[in-house]
Amino acid sequence: MVKKTIIITGLLFVAYSGVLYAIRTRPWFLSSQSQWQWNVSRAQEYLYEKNDARVVVVGSSLSATLVDLVPSHWFVMAFKGQSLFDGIEILQRSAAKPSLVLVEINVVTRPMNKRFVDNLFSPGFYTLREWFPVLRAKNAPGSLYLGSIRVATTLWQKHAGGHGGVAVREGAAVSTRGEDAVVRQVVGRMIDDGQESPDSQYIESCVATMKARIDMLQESGVRVILYEMPVDERVFDSPKARLLRSVIRARLPPEVYRYLPTPDCKAFRTTDGSHLDGESSVRYALMMQTNVVRMLPDLLN
Amino acid sequence: MLFNSNVFALFFIITWALYYLPVFRRFQIGILIVSSLVFYAWELPVLVVLLVCSCLVNAVVSYLVIYGDRTRRHACVVMGVGLSLCALAFFKYGPLIARALFRPTSSVGEFLLMIPLPIGISFYTFQGISLMIDALRSDRIPEFRAIVHPSFLKHLQNTTLSIVFFPQLVAGPILKAHDYIPQIREKFLRDIQWERCFRLLIMGYFLKMVVADNLKDHTFWIEYPYFLMQPTMTLLAMLFGFSMQIFADFAGYSIIAIGLAGLFGYDVMTNFNFPYIAQSFSEFWTRWHISLSTFLKEYLYIPLGGNRKGAIRTYLNLMIVMFLGGLWHGAAWSYAVWGSVHGLALAVERFISSKITFKESAFVRVVKTVAVFVLVTFAWLLFKLPDFSQVIQYLQAIFLNLHRQGDSVPATMILLYSLPIILYHACHVWRDTRLVRWIRSHDPLAYGIMLFLLVTNSGSPSAFIYFQF
Numbered sequence: 202m203v204k205k206t207i208i209i210t211g212l213l214f215v216a217y218s219g220v221l222y223a224i225r226t227r228p229w230f231l232s233s234q235s236q237w238q239w240n241v242s243r244a245q246e247y248l249y250e251k252n253d254a255r256v257v258v259v260g261s262s263l264s265a266t267l268v269d270l271v272p273s274h275w276f277v278m279a280f281k282g283q284s285l286f287d288g289i290e291i292l293q294r295s296a297a298k299p300s301l302v303l304v305e306i307n308v309v310t311r312p313m314n315k316r317f318v319d320n321l322f323s324p325g326f327y328t329l330r331e332w333f334p335v336l337r338a339k340n341a342p343g344s345l346y347l348g349s350i351r352v353a354t355t356l357w358q359k360h361a362g363g364h365g366g367v368a369v370r371e372g373a374a375v376s377t378r379g380e381d382a383v384v385r386q387v388v389g390r391m392i393d394d395g396q397e398s399p400d401s402q403y404i405e406s407c408v409a410t411m412k413a414r415i416d417m418l419q420e421s422g423v424r425v426i427l428y429e430m431p432v433d434e435r436v437f438d439s440p441k442a443r444l445l446r447s448v449i450r451a452r453l454p455p456e457v458y459r460y461l462p463t464p465d466c467k468a469f470r471t472t473d474g475s476h477l478d479g480e481s482s483v484r485y486a487l488m489m490q491t492n493v494v495r496m497l498p499d500l501l502n
Numbered sequence: 503m504l505f506n507s508n509v510f511a512l513f514f515i516i517t518w519a520l521y522y523l524p525v526f527r528r529f530q531i532g533i534l535i536v537s538s539l540v541f542y543a544w545e546l547p548v549l550v551v552l553l554v555c556s557c558l559v560n561a562v563v564s565y566l567v568i569y570g571d572r573t574r575r576h577a578c579v580v581m582g583v584g585l586s587l588c589a590l591a592f593f594k595y596g597p598l599i600a601r602a603l604f605r606p607t608s609s610v611g612e613f614l615l616m617i618p619l620p621i622g623i624s625f626y627t628f629q630g631i632s633l634m635i636d637a638l639r640s641d642r643i644p645e646f647r648a649i650v651h652p653s654f655l656k657h658l659q660n661t662t663l664s665i666v667f668f669p670q671l672v673a674g675p676i677l678k679a680h681d682y683i684p685q686i687r688e689k690f691l692r693d694i695q696w697e698r699c700f701r702l703l704i705m706g707y708f709l710k711m712v713v714a715d716n717l718k719d720h721t722f723w724i725e726y727p728y729f730l731m732q733p734t735m736t737l738l739a740m741l742f743g744f745s746m747q748i749f750a751d752f753a754g755y756s757i758i759a760i761g762l763a764g765l766f767g768y769d770v771m772t773n774f775n776f777p778y779i780a781q782s783f784s785e786f787w788t789r790w791h792i793s794l795s796t797f798l799k800e801y802l803y804i805p806l807g808g809n810r811k812g813a814i815r816t817y818l819n820l821m822i823v824m825f826l827g828g829l830w831h832g833a834a835w836s837y838a839v840w841g842s843v844h845g846l847a848l849a850v851e852r853f854i855s856s857k858i859t860f861k862e863s864a865f866v867r868v869v870k871t872v873a874v875f876v877l878v879t880f881a882w883l884l885f886k887l888p889d890f891s892q893v894i895q896y897l898q899a900i901f902l903n904l905h906r907q908g909d910s911v912p913a914t915m916i917l918l919y920s921l922p923i924i925l926y927h928a929c930h931v932w933r934d935t936r937l938v939r940w941i942r943s944h945d946p947l948a949y950g951i952m953l954f955l956l957v958t959n960s961g962s963p964s965a966f967i968y969f970q971f
């Protein structure tokens with residue numbers, strides 16, 4: 202029974218690898234099953250496929266809205282529910298280094314998810330995933346199942362005369378314009394949270410950690426630009442956000458560290474007070490690229 | 503140390519190899535004890551002291567009961583059980599007491615809030631209590647006398663092993679001394695039931711790593727304030743998913759523990775017996791967390807009088823037992839409410855069945871099964887949201903968010919990962935049908951699929967839910 206089970210497992214492995222090979226030019230058949238799988242998939246995509254990207258963006262879910270909106274030689278390694286520290290740690294542990302790293306400074310008080318990063322570089326498994334793409338998170342059978350359902354739904358809706366309403370692009374934000382009472386409640390809570398007396402000692406220590414990580418990156422020859430994602434203006438102007446901004450600029454002075462211009466939050470719309478909606482994400486992505494090229498023209502191509 | 507971690511795999515291989523090496527055969531018990539203490543000490547070494555003290559108290563008390571002054575046997579047990587419960591109360595319920603009785607800024611309040619929660623304390627405390635009481639009952643049940651060896655050192659060794667045995671140390675099954683201690687002897691490689699252990703480990707890890715760990719990524723949004731924005735169907739789907747998740751997580755752990763114990767030559771009791779096919783709450787509690795429910799029945803419900811003191815007293819006993827059973831799970835009032843809900847359900851069910859007899863038909867059986875499942879599922883909300891006000895808000899949101907539209911992905915994925923649990927229960931219900939007999943005769947296919955999914959489709963690793971108890 203044991204032998205038969207192992208043989209069947211091996212056969213399934215080979216068969217599934219064949220399926221993945223057959224759909225390799227149709228990536229839309231694979232869809233992330235959850236936020237956490239999405240994060241792991243992004244990280245593994247960088248480690249195994251895109252580690253030659255010249256520009257890497259690290260940050261939280263705020264920056265994750267920029268995925269697919271940046272040029273092909275850029276890579277957005279922003280993780281939902283996590284922060285810049287995870288992205289920076291992955292870059293530190295990777296052999297290849299990009300020319301430029303854009304560091305989001307909205308979410309600095311969330312520590313690195315050590316288990317997440319350690320699992321990516323788990324001895325043995327790191328190499329196995331390199332040799333056997335079937336072991337990577339994005340290729341999980343559940344992802345194929347979900348992707349197939351999405352494709353089937355889209356095709357069916359198109360056939361039925363609709364406009365294919367299933368959002369095939371993941372992370373696509375839908376603006377609710379804050380009209381919904383619950384959304385207003387969520388935004389209100391975010392504003393209230395920003396009004397609370399911040400723990401300045403904790404913020405100082407987080408910013409100090411961020412500075413140390415950024416300095417280490419720069420010492421390894423990587424250029425770094427800091428940037429702040431636009432959010433709801435009331436959240437942007439909250440005491441907590443202002444304190445964080447002032448501590449960051451005191452520890453990492455603009456005379457020494459590069460910053461992208463601070464965005465005018467009034468010009469952007471969010472879905473929940475912090476995450477940009479689809480149209481705003483597109484505009485900000487373009488603005489970011491324009492500013493980066495202006496600052497570092499050698500990154501034009 | 504998680505069962506699904508690289509470090510555990512290494513730890514297990516080393517322990518197992520040393521255990522069966524002929525040159526170390528006479529040190530098998532010592533090897534298991536030392537490795538179990540290493541396993542326990544991995545996260546917070548200082549708490550091993552508490553575990554060792556617990557073993558010592560249990561061994562001394564149970565030994566004195568059998569071989570000490572017979573006039574002081576009861577006093578000994580009362581003292582031993584009292585000490586164990588005091589330790590449990592202090593370490594587990596200290597923060598709850600602090601929040602209820604003291605200001606957080608007071609020195610006592612601050613001190614109580616800082617107490618670390620020793621992992622597995624609820625489980626090993628109950629195992630120790632079982633040993634002490636079984637020793638006391640050896641007058642009425644002579645075979646219980648054999649669990650206390652005449653040599654104190656040997657008895658201490660056996661007691662320690664039965665309590666710290668690492669496969670079940672941190673989340674059960676709660677081993678009863680009279681089931682486990684008689685098994686302690688030299689073990690041989692040839693006695694391992696390889697196929698049984700293989701099946702158990704694959705099933706256990708599949709339930710935990712594929713089903714539970716993937717479901718948790720979708721039931722995460724039950725947490726406050728995320729659930730506020732979810733549409734009704736998603737809220738219901740997540741609740742259903744959490745019901746599946748908690749079963750897969752806990753049953754998965756128990757099955758892994760049974761499989762691991764088997765590899766060391768020990769038989770550990772089954773802890774789950776297809777609980778979601780129960781047609782009544784009393785049946786549910788004979789199928790869910792069996793080691794806890796039998797412990798509560800044997801050591802609390804029956805000593806309180808059980809159902810032998812009239813209807814009202816029976817209902818009261820059920821409420822008390824389930825209230826304490828709920829509180830055992832965690833130091834928050836929501837767990838006590840959860841227990842009380844089950845106690846009330848048991849009492850009401852008993853009352854109704856004494857007044858009304860339902861006609862037995864397939865339809866009635868289905869209705870009963872669904873009713874029990876729905877109530878049990880809603881009660882799990884108290885596990886996921888320990889703040890009672892958030893539970894109320896969640897229930898309100900189910901009714902208020904009917905107009906909201908959202909992503910159908912969570913419901914789709916919850917259904918996918920719940921399917922194994924549904925099939926698992928269905929195969930048991932229809933086990934005598936030709937289809938299920940055919941499936942069972944082609945076991946390698948099912949286990950091959952599970953092993954394949956284990957390798958390619960595991961969710962993000964997380965601790966077992968019951969580790970927090």
